[in-house]
Amino acid sequence: MPALACLRRLCRHLSPQAVLFLLFVFCLFSVFVSAYYLYGWNRGLEPSADASESDCGDPPPVAP
Numbered sequence: 489m490p491a492l493a494c495l496r497r498l499c500r501h502l503s504p505q506a507v508l509f510l511l512f513v514f515c516l517f518s519v520f521v522s523a524y525y526l527y528g529w530n531r532g533l534e535p536s537a538d539a540s541e542s543d544c545g546d547p548p549p550v551a552p
Contacts, residue, residue: 502510
């Protein structure tokens with residue numbers, strides 16, 4: 489419970505500009521973290537671009 493009182497006391501001293509700045513920093517941080525996990529270097533599930541598509545066993549369709 490003392491932690492909650494300390495948090496309330498801290499929030500009273502913050503200006504609206506500081507709160508908006510902290511919100512902006514948090515959003516920017518979350519964008520970078522999500523981009524790291526979505527577009528990171530360890531994307532092993534996608535096939536490589538130079539792999540041939542004939543590995544499936546089916547011949548490619550031929551247009552008449």
